[in-house]
Amino acid sequence: MSGVGGLPRRIIKETQRLMAEPVPGISAVPDENNARYFHVVVAGPEGSPFEGGVFKLELFLPEEYPMSAPKVRFLTKIYHPNVDKLGRICLDILKDKWSPALQIRTVLLSIQALLSAPNPDDPLQNDVAELWKVNEAEALRNAREWTRLYAMGN
Amino acid sequence: MSTAAYSTNVSDRARLILQIHRRKKKPGQTMGDDGNEPVIRLFEETLRTGKEPSTEDIWRYAGALTRVGRIPEALDVFAYCVRPRSNSPNLTQSTWLSELLEKMVSCLNHIEIGPRPNANKESSPTLTSEQESTEPSGKKRTLYQREREKGPTGCCFGCCGCGGVFCYPVTLSCGHTFCKRCVRYKEGLGYSCSMCGQKHTFSSQLVVSVIIAELVEKLWSNEMEAAKLRTEGNALFEEGNCEEALRKYDESVTLGGAPWNGCQPFLTLSPDPMTKGGTLKQGTAYSQNPHEFESMSEDETPDDALVYSNRSLAYQRLGRAEEALRDAESAVTLRPKWAKAHYRRGAGQRSLGRVEEAFISFLLCLCLTSEPQASPIISEVTKVLLSVLKLCSPGAGCKLKRPQGPRDEDSDPSRQEDPSDAGGSQQLVKPNTRLRHLWERCLSEAKKLKRSETVEFLRVKNDVKRGDFDCPLCLRMYWQPITTPCGHTFCKSCLERSLDHNPECPLCKGPLDLFLAKRDWKVTQFLEYAMQTLLPEEFEERMKIHEEELRNATGFQDMPIFVCTVAFPSVQCPLHVFEPRYRLMMRRAMESGTRHFGMCSPTSDAQGFSGVGTLLEIRDIQYFPDGRSVVDTIGAKRFRVLTRGTRDGYNTATVEPFMDMPPSEDMLTELKKKHDEVREEAERWMEGVARSTRDNIHLHFGSMPPVEPEYWTLPNGPAWVWWVIAILPLDNNAQLAFLHMSGMEKRLNALLRILGYLGDRNGNI
Numbered sequence A: 001m002s003g004v005g006g007l008p009r010r011i012i013k014e015t016q017r018l019m020a021e022p023v024p025g026i027s028a029v030p031d032e033n034n035a036r037y038f039h040v041v042v043a044g045p046e047g048s049p050f051e052g053g054v055f056k057l058e059l060f061l062p063e064e065y066p067m068s069a070p071k072v073r074f075l076t077k078i079y080h081p082n083v084d085k086l087g088r089i090c091l092d093i094l095k096d097k098w099s100p101a102l103q104i105r106t107v108l109l110s111i112q113a114l115l116s117a118p119n120p121d122d123p124l125q126n127d128v129a130e131l132w133k134v135n136e137a138e139a140l141r142n143a144r145e146w147t148r149l150y151a152m153g154n
Numbered sequence B: 001m002s003t004a005a006y007s008t009n010v011s012d013r014a015r016l017i018l019q020i021h022r023r024k025k026k027p028g029q030t031m032g033d034d035g036n037e038p039v040i041r042l043f044e045e046t047l048r049t050g051k052e053p054s055t056e057d058i059w060r061y062a063g064a065l066t067r068v069g070r071i072p073e074a075l076d077v078f079a080y081c082v083r084p085r086s087n088s089p090n091l092t093q094s095t096w097l098s099e100l101l102e103k104m105v106s107c108l109n110h111i112e113i114g115p116r117p118n119a120n121k122e123s124s125p126t127l128t129s130e131q132e133s134t135e136p137s138g139k140k141r142t143l144y145q146r147e148r149e150k151g152p153t154g155c156c157f158g159c160c161g162c163g164g165v166f167c168y169p170v171t172l173s174c175g176h177t178f179c180k181r182c183v184r185y186k187e188g189l190g191y192s193c194s195m196c197g198q199k200h201t202f203s204s205q206l207v208v209s210v211i212i213a214e215l216v217e218k219l220w221s222n223e224m225e226a227a228k229l230r231t232e233g234n235a236l237f238e239e240g241n242c243e244e245a246l247r248k249y250d251e252s253v254t255l256g257g258a259p260w261n262g263c264q265p266f267l268t269l270s271p272d273p274m275t276k277g278g279t280l281k282q283g284t285a286y287s288q289n290p291h292e293f294e295s296m297s298e299d300e301t302p303d304d305a306l307v308y309s310n311r312s313l314a315y316q317r318l319g320r321a322e323e324a325l326r327d328a329e330s331a332v333t334l335r336p337k338w339a340k341a342h343y344r345r346g347a348g349q350r351s352l353g354r355v356e357e358a359f360i361s362f363l364l365c366l367c368l369t370s371e372p373q374a375s376p377i378i379s380e381v382t383k384v385l386l387s388v389l390k391l392c393s394p395g396a397g398c399k400l401k402r403p404q405g406p407r408d409e410d411s412d413p414s415r416q417e418d419p420s421d422a423g424g425s426q427q428l429v430k431p432n433t434r435l436r437h438l439w440e441r442c443l444s445e446a447k448k449l450k451r452s453e454t455v456e457f458l459r460v461k462n463d464v465k466r467g468d469f470d471c472p473l474c475l476r477m478y479w480q481p482i483t484t485p486c487g488h489t490f491c492k493s494c495l496e497r498s499l500d501h502n503p504e505c506p507l508c509k510g511p512l513d514l515f516l517a518k519r520d521w522k523v524t525q526f527l528e529y530a531m532q533t534l535l536p537e538e539f540e541e542r543m544k545i546h547e548e549e550l551r552n553a554t555g556f557q558d559m560p561i562f563v564c565t566v567a568f569p570s571v572q573c574p575l576h577v578f579e580p581r582y583r584l585m586m587r588r589a590m591e592s593g594t595r596h597f598g599m600c601s602p603t604s605d606a607q608g609f610s611g612v613g614t615l616l617e618i619r620d621i622q623y624f625p626d627g628r629s630v631v632d633t634i635g636a637k638r639f640r641v642l643t644r645g646t647r648d649g650y651n652t653a654t655v656e657p658f659m660d661m662p663p664s665e666d667m668l669t670e671l672k673k674k675h676d677e678v679r680e681e682a683e684r685w686m687e688g689v690a691r692s693t694r695d696n697i698h699l700h701f702g703s704m705p706p707v708e709p710e711y712w713t714l715p716n717g718p719a720w721v722w723w724v725i726a727i728l729p730l731d732n733n734a735q736l737a738f739l740h741m742s743g744m745e746k747r748l749n750a751l752l753r754i755l756g757y758l759g760d761r762n763g764n765i
């Protein structure tokens, strides 16, 4: 039931706007076969340990969207206290703070912001968060290393 | 009535008759107050007998004429009463005059207007409002009522309180929008709407409506500035600084850009037929606070009519009557149905000694004023009426005429008779042509007023884009915009869906549990009106989309399926609806008017729900404050699922009707026999059931349905069979098996087997 014919107008509108006015540093393209599935690429923000990296994510709009939040996951490995090994993201607006007034665009912007400002006090990946708190320099080094290893030259 | 009765004091009798009727009815309330006809006859008889009537009798005679609606004659007689060298009216006599005034007002308010000359249906957008006022139902509206209900939504671009440009717009729970300071507040009662009277129940605070504030700023920044200047003017005026106030008003008028200064008012007192362009937008003016005519009301935000009205008052105070009148006339032109403007005009005319014109203005002001607010003005206008009567009264030497011959009782006297009636057999007082002419003018002015329309001063200069009215949830133009107590606006259906999941505002996360519990949300009229007027095509298109969506979401083609239990034809099935997706489903079923959905039972296979189900019809929905509900349904026809789908989280299916194969003729006798046997068995079984259980069954399913006359022809067979299946302690699969059976005989056999089995068990226990 996710053919374009049955697609809510809101999703069509959002997709059109994402194409027409893309968020700087982010690209989100719907899948050819599934208009609810987006291929997302986020550039590591300047001044962050992820700078220079290109991070792939997947974004899926569930049947109940926008009443329930989109499901977003990092596909590229990333060393981040709020992203776990499976790429799942700890972000309040993707969970209990979700509001139907938020959009794909706002979600992606929030993820970009999370890369700029990791939040080790609300961790998903405990060992990473621990290191981030105890030895931030080393954590940043790790993050840069992972970025180089997994998010560059693809 | 015999003539012998006249031997007693006529005056006393008249008084008696009137007193009786007065007790029954309030003065001025009815047209044909039957107590007055005898008074009139008695008076005329008295004159015929040659006796000189007392002054009191003449006053009472005039009053009686008033009450029966013979206003022109009443005017004649009243003018006679106040002729030079007569005593000035005492308290009772003044009451007669007030009553005359009320009668005149009521007469003007109920005036009929014919279609406007040279207006045809195609070219006159104003015709609808005229048709409204002469609706065939005979339910005539007064000018005042019509004004309040006018417009497609009863609302124009201005504040529902002051009619001016919004200053901190606030939308109340009733959907009306006011300037924050124009919202009525009463100690202990809180905020309420002065337009419809409804209480503002959602919140004890007033929060500015974000989207309306943005629109107002975008569209009417000039007017907002002009309003500010006017408010400053008001403050100066209150301080007694009229000169400075005038300067501010002048600035405000210039800024407001109103092209009306000095233009030809279209509601003049000249006898020329009214000319007015038909292209001006239809708008509404509200006669607010007319009891505060002598002071600047603090509750008002300005618009240009207001500034003219206020400047008029300032001129009046400075003794510049000519200018005061000119501004008042501008205000009348801009808002012809605004009582205060007429009042100001009346004041100006009175100052210039134009008493008759002043009286007409005051009378129109009264016509536009609601009952309770009118009373303080009535006494003042009564004084003006008295001056008019004195001005027009016949000379001191005027004498009453003797009527010639007895009156013909059967022929009704002509009520609005020709003043030039030469014979004058019914006229005791010579027709007062000047007064009658004045009354004619009152009538024609009221007609003009009824036809007139408010000039919408809030004209839209900037381009309005459809994006200005986008709902933050569906990203489309609003459909049925609802404004929350936190000042955010969403489509009704978008907001409802969001509240299904979470009782808070999608934008600011403010709590909306009270709002949700109320469930009585009204469309924000300003927004609806603005969309309808400014973007008519888009509005139309949006309406079509909404209707289409509703059709698609509820149709038989793609029927919503509630996956929960096995429901049977003709058997009631109460449901507790708490899941957001089913809240949405129920709402759509209600909103679209289909009031039905499919019920299938869940299955463990990949299909998810049974291949046969029952259509449930909604009989009633009771809501809990948190949005959950109990839905009372009853089974209708059965259906078979052809294809499965989903929409917005719930299941859907294309279905086809599923029904019993009709029994063949030769099997019919056998079938009927079987039917009777099983029915008997079922009744016996019911008797064997413990009393408490039986009561419980009756409570939930009602009593066993009687046998229908030709039950074998019904698509689902007799209803009682389904009823028994529903009450029997069967598991899901067994119930579903019954639903799948497409023959009555098969169903009866299966039922008999189960009854036998259960009966044995009953017997054993």
Ligand SMILES: [Zn+2]
Binding pocket: B159, B160, B161, B162, B163, B164, B165, B166, B167, B178, B179, B182, B299, B300, B301
């Ligand atoms: Zn206002």
Ligand SMILES: [Zn+2]
Binding pocket: B172, B174, B175, B176, B193, B194, B195, B196, B197, B198
């Ligand atoms: Zn209201």
Ligand SMILES: [Zn+2]
Binding pocket: B471, B472, B473, B474, B475, B476, B478, B479, B490, B491, B494
């Ligand atoms: Zn919407």
Ligand SMILES: [Zn+2]
Binding pocket: B484, B486, B487, B488, B505, B506, B507, B508, B509, B510
């Ligand atoms: Zn809000």
